[in-house]
Structures are given as structure tokens and as C-alpha cells.
Amino acid sequence: MYERTVFFLSDQTGVTAETLGHSLLTQFDGQNFRQVTLPFIDTEDKAHEAVRKINKAGTTDKKRPVVFSTLVQNEFRTIVRGANGLHLDIFDEFLEPLEEEFQQKATYESGRAHGMSDINAYMKRIEATNFALANDDGGISRNYDMADVVLLGVSRSGKTPTCLYLALQYGVYAANFPLTEEEFETGELPGFLIQQKQKLFGLTIAPDRLRQIRKERRSLGKYSSAQQVRYELRESEKIFKRYAIPSVDTTEFSIEEIASRILDSTGVERRVRP
């Protein structure tokens, strides 16, 4: 059961308010929050509707809601402020010091972050996503010349989601190649990978965790057996060692963490930013 409602308000997508709020709320243990995102608050009606929802939640919960807000237009901010809640607003806190630093007024126009202001950034993300799809799981194009990074690892070690995340979030060209029996038998990587050695990055994972993930897909058989999983991981780690390929253990990491570790370790440029 939740004890308190948290609202994420935005005149745009709500992504910034959600990200900010989430970072702060994880600092408090043992609290149960109901999380409500109210995006696209771009009319007075919608602002009043938000106020009603916040006040209603406060009455129901008997606890004041927390309101993370990234409304930039004053008219809607003023309305929303009338709701009974703890209001935390990044524009309130941070826009003024930036205006002072830049000696320039903010535009106070909505829809600029996560918007189409930069069409090139959009195209880069789309192209990077298409690249990740075409070069997933050693597949189709093997267009590794164009890749920023090529991830290696056994099945279900997290290669695909990481590549897609790198593409969508950062416009990074990430390919991936699965390590299988073929590589384990010889202990060698195929020539087309060795040619890209400086782009290779390995993913490892704890055997128990990998079994758990594989069982979700196929609960029986060799694929998720303890012996097979240990064998594959041991052999893949040998390969990383042999070729001096940097690697990250994904066991305790979220997709964001794996992606950030790869960018940090390889120095690949983040072409676009969230």
C-alpha cells in the first residue's frame, strides 16, 4: 500500500521531472509512493485539472503530495502552485543563477527539452537505433566499420538492451556479437572482430543471475543449466583476457549504468544527450 502520492508535472513530456524526482526519492528508504505523471500541461484547464488531482490525492492519502514540476510558463506555474503540496521546481531554483551567469534572460518557452529543436539530434538517434537493430546479435549488416563500439558477450548478458539504450539515449552506434560455441572451441575471435579490436567491449554477468534470466526464456534444457552457464561465462572471460578487451560485470547494474560505464571506459562521445 502506498502512503503518499508523488506528482511529476510538465508542460512537456515529464521525463525531466520524473528523472529528477526519482533520483531524490531513492534517497528515502521505506517510503511507498504512488507515482503520477501529468505531462503536457499547456492550457489553464489542464493546470486546474492538475490542481484538482493533487488536492484529491492529499485528501485521500491524508498526506501532502510531493510535486516535482518543470513548468516553465508563469501562468501555469502560478495555477499549479495553488495546489496543497510540497512543490519542488527546477526552474524556480536554477534558472535565476543561470540567467545571472549568462547575463541573459531565459526564454520561458515550453517544449524545448526533449523537443525537436535539434532535428539533427533526432536523426542521429534514429540512425543509431537502426544501426543497432541491423547489427544486433552478430546479425545482417556486420557494419562494424561504422560502429563506435562492438559489445561481446554470451546470450542474455545484456548486449541488446544496452546497444539500443546507447543509440536512443546518446546517438551512439553500438553493434553486438554473441559469443558462442564457435568462439569457445578455438578460444579465438573471428577476423572481422579482431580488425575492430579497439572497439570491442565485453559484458560478463554472475552465473546465478544469468541462469535466472535464461530461465525466464527457456526453463528447461542445457541453455539454462548451471554447468552450461558457468562454462560459457568462463570461456568468454578467457577471450576477454586473451585479447585484453575491457569488460563490465552487468550483474548489479541497470542498463543506464552499463551504458555509462562503457562510454566512460571507451571515451566514445555522447552525440546527443537526454
Next chain:
Amino acid sequence: MYERTVFFLSDQTGVTAETLGHSLLTQFDGQNFRQVTLPFIDTEDKAHEAVRKINKAGTTDKKRPVVFSTLVQNEFRTIVRGANGLHLDIFDEFLEPLEEEFQQKATYESGRAHGMSDINAYMKRIEATNFALANDDGGISRNYDMADVVLLGVSRSGKTPTCLYLALQYGVYAANFPLTEEEFETGELPGFLIQQKQKLFGLTIAPDRLRQIRKERRSLGKYSSAQQVRYELRESEKIFKRYAIPSVDTTEFSIEEIASRILDSTGVERRVRP
């Protein structure tokens, strides 16, 4: 040429600092920033290294850098604060009011947002991503019973990146089906889609923009001709109308915006949050 350096500092991935900073910086027109993310500042050495980088940038730019920071541990914050820059820190501003509201001290432990604190959320995102891949472009599984939403649209209208974003960011199960000649000839959707009518959502796009995107893929031929593009869009919009399928025009929208509009319009629950 950039005029000023902006740093995103974090003891974790840097995603929150980047998101926050990006939202604020887009409020200032005509500024050229060099953007540098310094993630995983989790030792004193790394904190001192960050200070050196910030000070160096300030000297080179002859302008004080802006530092968006989400360092939660006091020892590292104190070190970083010593750098000559405009420091904007969400924990500085927002943690105290939250502690007061909750009558509870924050943990001041790093690595909680975007971390593996919630293994279920991780699995949901991975499963949703696998679902999106298996149900991309009308493909393989057509497992629409399990879908939260099924996107319809012509080739290159933005279906695939939107589905992947919905999966990775929100753990939402999004399938997509391409509208092609088969549907245009009859003006009808196949039966397996009509059965899922309440889940259908259409993507449209301006003809010029679609041509531009298609030309990136194949510059010649019917695929990106003005006539073909107009024909396909007209017919797909007829189908949306005929079946009363809600739709969004993706022309001016980023992936985040398209995704948020779909969630907002359909009421599909965001299973996880960024």
C-alpha cells in the same frame, strides 16, 4: 565554436545531471556549450580530477564553467565545490525540504537512482525490450494479446524507435505493425488487429518530412517519391479515421514526446520510470 563548458557530475551514471542540465540550458538561446559528463565520481581522486578539469576549462574558455551535479556523498561534494564554476546541485536544493516533509533523513548513499535497487523493474524493461523486438514491424510473434499498445503507421513514421523507447524507459509492451499496400488496397485492417482495436495507436507524419527520412535510406525510386509518400499517408489516415484510431503527428516531435503522447492518450501505465 563553443564559448563555455558545461559539466555534468555524478557519482553514478550522470543521466539525472544531464537531463536536468539539458532542460535548463535549452532555455537560453544562442549559447554554445561544450558538454562534458564526468560519471562515477566515487573516490577522492576522481573528485580532485573533476576539479582540475573544471578549472582547466574555465581557464581555456575564459568563462566560468557551469557544473550540474548529483553527488550525494558529502566528502566528494566538498571537494568538487572547490572548483571555480557555477555549481547547481539538486541534492543541495531539494533534499532538505523532502527530509522535512517526510520527517526522515536521506540515506546519502550513492548509486540508488538508475541502480539495480529494483531488480523487477530491470527485468520488466528487458522483457519489454524483447517484446518490442519480437513484435517489431508486424514481425515474428504478433503476440498482441500481451501488448499494452500496438502502433500503426507507414514505413519510417517512427514506430520502431518509439516502441523501443517505451520499452526501455517505461517497461511498456509496445508492438508495431506497418501499414502497406495490402491495407491501402482494401482500406481494411487484418482481423488480428481489429481484435485488438482498443490498443491501436496511429503515427502520422508530414509528407515532406517523411520523404526526407526515407531518402536517407533509399534516395531513388518510388519509396521516397512525393507521390508515393502522399498516397501512403493519405490512405493510412483514412484507415485511422475509419476505425476511430487515435493518432499523433510525429513531424515536430522527439521520441520522448511521441512516447509521452501515446501514454497520455491511451492511459497505459508507466511500469517503471526513468
